Amino acid sequence: MITGKTAVAGVAGNPVAHSLSPLIHNAWLAAAGIDGVYVAFQPPADGFRRFAEGLRGGAVRGINVTVPFKEAAFEAADEMTGRARAAGAVNLLLFRPDGTVAADNTDGEGLIGALAHQAGFDPESGPAVILGAGGAARGAATTLAAEGCPDIRIVNRTLSRAQAIAELVAGRAFPLDRCEGALEGAAVVINATTAGLSGQAPIDVPLHLTRDDAVAMDMVYKPLVTPFLARAQARGLRTVDGLEMLIRQAAPSFEAFFGRPPPPEVDVRGLALATLEAGA
Ligand code: NAP
DSSP: OOOTTOEEEEEEOSSOTTOSHHHHHHHHHHHHTOSEEEEEEOOOTTOHHHHHHHTTTSSSOEEEEOTTOHHHHHHHOSEEOHHHHHHTOOSEEEEOTTSOEEEEOOHHHHHHHHHHHHHOOOGGGSOEEEEOOSHHHHHHHHHHHHTTOSOEEEEESSHHHHHHHHHHTTOEEEEGGGOHHHHTTOSEEEEOOOTTTTSSOOOOOOGGGSOTTOEEEESOOSSSSOHHHHHHHHTTOEEEOHHHHHHHHHHHHHHHHHSSOOOTTOOHHHHHHHHHHTTO
């Protein structure tokens, strides 16, 4: 039921129709009995700034921000949390009634929560390899550093981008085509690339070089078991999927929009899996 008092929040991306965030947030809203709705917005690729300016004042409480707008959202904010500033990108904007825009980045919290929940992984336990050097990789690197990871190795097709993140976290950078040194003795390997998404070959790195008890995680969740995770499973590694990260970054966003944590009894993972399986 939409009423005269319905609170509105949403997600902005381009494209955005594939997003599972509306499914997750609206299931939580319904179960919590909150008069609210969570919708998807698709601003033009070069129009995020205009879109965000138009929301100043709080007619919409806030939005999650996904590809390709996380850097633009960083620029659109008046103030932000330390973790958002460190990540250089935001996935959450809040539109305050006084016209100001506050920002946060809950992706790192989602990442750490997913690693702990699905694999019992502790960031202090050993070297971390991050594949990719975009916004997601940067957020992962700064979060792992803040959580006490002793050795962060960034692997990327474009070495200069890996070097820029490595400098931020006192880590090391490796080119994708010569990354053996990065994988050697790794405790966790996280795929934060978009390789494989647009018809190119999926990411392939020498997973046999990691510790035998290492964890492999893929931020991509379509399909849930990506070729990268399938290779990790074949090698006997514990795996963590991108859907768990998505749900765990959504929970603090929900609380920021609607003032209370999501109701724990809703099986949003089951709902999302059913949607993925149906090919939506
Ligand atoms: P991005 O800024 O566009 O970065 C893409 C990265 O992928 C770059 O490092 C790029 O390398 C690399 N790459 C692209 N094509 C490649 C190929 N064919 N071979 C090797 N490397 C390739 O993207 P992003 O915002 O960081 O997001 C990365 C992924 O994480 C996306 O799939 C996104 O949906 C996902 N993500 C998931 C969650 C979640 O909650 N599950 C949260 C955040 C992000 P170059 O630098 O060489 O171009």
